[in-house]
Amino acid sequence: MVTPARYWREIPQRYRLEAGKCTRCGKTYFPPRLVCACGAREFEIVRLKDEGTLQTFTVIRVAPSQFVDEAPYAIGIVELNDGVRLTAQVVDCDVEHLEIGQKVKVEFRRIQTVGEAGILCYGYKCVPV
Amino acid sequence: MRDVAVIGIGMTKWGELWDKALRDIFVETALLAIDDAGVDHIDSMYVGCMTSALFVGQEHLASQLADYLGMGPIPAARVESACASGGLAVKQGFLEVAAGFSDIVLVSGVEKMTDVGGDQATYALSTAADQEYEGFHGVTFPGLYAMMARAHMHTYGTTREQLAHVAVKNHRHGALNPLAQYPFEVTVEGVLSSVMVADPLRILDCSPITDGAAAVILCPLDMAKTLTDKPVVKITGVGHATDTIALHSRDDVTTLNATAKAGEAAYQMAGKKPEDIDLAEVHDCFTIAEICVIEALGFIEKGKGGTAAESGLTALGGKIPVNASGGLKAKGHPVGATGVAQVVEIVKQLRGEADKRQVEGARVGLTQNMGGSGGSTLVHILEVQ
Ligand SMILES: [Zn+2]
Numbered sequence: 183m184v185t186p187a188r189y190w191r192e193i194p195q196r197y198r199l200e201a202g203k204c205t206r207c208g209k210t211y212f213p214p215r216l217v218c219a220c221g222a223r224e225f226e227i228v229r230l231k232d233e234g235t236l237q238t239f240t241v242i243r244v245a246p247s248q249f250v251d252e253a254p255y256a257i258g259i260v261e262l263n264d265g266v267r268l269t270a271q272v273v274d275c276d277v278e279h280l281e282i283g284q285k286v287k288v289e290f291r292r293i294q295t296v297g298e299a300g301i302l303c304y305g306y307k308c309v310p311v
Numbered sequence: 312m313r314d315v316a317v318i319g320i321g322m323t324k325w326g327e328l329w330d331k332a333l334r335d336i337f338v339e340t341a342l343l344a345i346d347d348a349g350v351d352h353i354d355s356m357y358v359g360c361m362t363s364a365l366f367v368g369q370e371h372l373a374s375q376l377a378d379y380l381g382m383g384p385i386p387a388a389r390v391e392s393a394c395a396s397g398g399l400a401v402k403q404g405f406l407e408v409a410a411g412f413s414d415i416v417l418v419s420g421v422e423k424m425t426d427v428g429g430d431q432a433t434y435a436l437s438t439a440a441d442q443e444y445e446g447f448h449g450v451t452f453p454g455l456y457a458m459m460a461r462a463h464m465h466t467y468g469t470t471r472e473q474l475a476h477v478a479v480k481n482h483r484h485g486a487l488n489p490l491a492q493y494p495f496e497v498t499v500e501g502v503l504s505s506v507m508v509a510d511p512l513r514i515l516d517c518s519p520i521t522d523g524a525a526a527v528i529l530c531p532l533d534m535a536k537t538l539t540d541k542p543v544v545k546i547t548g549v550g551h552a553t554d555t556i557a558l559h560s561r562d563d564v565t566t567l568n569a570t571a572k573a574g575e576a577a578y579q580m581a582g583k584k585p586e587d588i589d590l591a592e593v594h595d596c597f598t599i600a601e602i603c604v605i606e607a608l609g610f611i612e613k614g615k616g617g618t619a620a621e622s623g624l625t626a627l628g629g630k631i632p633v634n635a636s637g638g639l640k641a642k643g644h645p646v647g648a649t650g651v652a653q654v655v656e657i658v659k660q661l662r663g664e665a666d667k668r669q670v671e672g673a674r675v676g677l678t679q680n681m682g683g684s685g686g687s688t689l690v691h692i693l694e695v696q
Pocket of ligand 1: 204205206207208209218219220221222
């Protein structure tokens, strides 16, 4: 369920891939957190690499209502080149011939449309390179 | 800490129960457990329910259910841990009896999932995943488990047919369970030709949408012997652990860390090893889930889980029968009820009351109930005295 405040809060992550890097141990969290597994609470904001590798994926054939028009679509877990992993759709490709290990680039795309007013929500999707 | 026994069990036929309200399903089942235990009152109750708000628009559930059971003003609490809500209720009831805070505690799980349409049910279930970083991008629950399945197949060579064998086995067991939602057999060919939901998982790899409840009565072990003539079943191990709810945050998506940790804790508390377990009821919400769970619980080597159903290891008559009840796959999966129903099945088996699906000579049983894509897990070990 997307609401305006909720959507707005996540914009730094969805538009710019902003993550939190622990200033003590260097571990990077996406989205940023307030405390690191090492116990430290100081982070610097960093932007994630926009290229990575597909770790696993599926093709959604039975989609949630707001994605029905796009089905079938591929979605996967991507490990970016700085080691951070995220879930994103894989688009502009033949979903029947995707494979684990596919190199991808992260791009800024429309993700879904919500509500009767049809508010457009943007974020990241991956494209094979 | 006092020893805790299960002295009563209750479960009714699961399915699409359009003519019954959530409260009716709960009360029918709770009364069966109360009558089975032969008690005339309960001191307290816990209800496991994932989301009565999204499925029937009702919160403040525990008070309503205590009232309709005719047990008000006893203390009553609802607990939630997604699909592991029932298992969590069992743990909370155990703690209350063990601590000496109450003597006779009703633990139930309930979910009424068919009052809403498929879209709303899918949404309700999806709230167990990370809404901002998984759900926002269009991933579904079958999709999350499908990604585990693809990774398991890629890393360990698990085959599509091996996944199907889990469904075939659990339906074969479920066909022997008159309370199961789908008490019929399926074939490997049937699974492999069913509708694709999220590659590589098909509809017959998935547990269904179900209305249902289950209930047990707990009391101190000492008291159990004075209350019932039936074989007394003791809860000897309790394990509970968590993991990231976002699948992508885990180092290895094929390893269920919370299940491994909860299993270790329960084994240690009970003084048992995986090879001491006579049968297990595990959380096969999808076929791949059972494969990853039996690996995490140590029933089979990591990576070999795919071979278990096909070889007969986990079938009735095998070395470690898994999901003799039919599992979530055939018995049904009213999410909050599942963890309690697993305990009901193990108690039936340990009492020797499981009829055609009886595991002969069963003395030690294990239940494993998990939430979401594995972000929470409860493991219980039960032994007949
Ligand atoms: Zn750190």
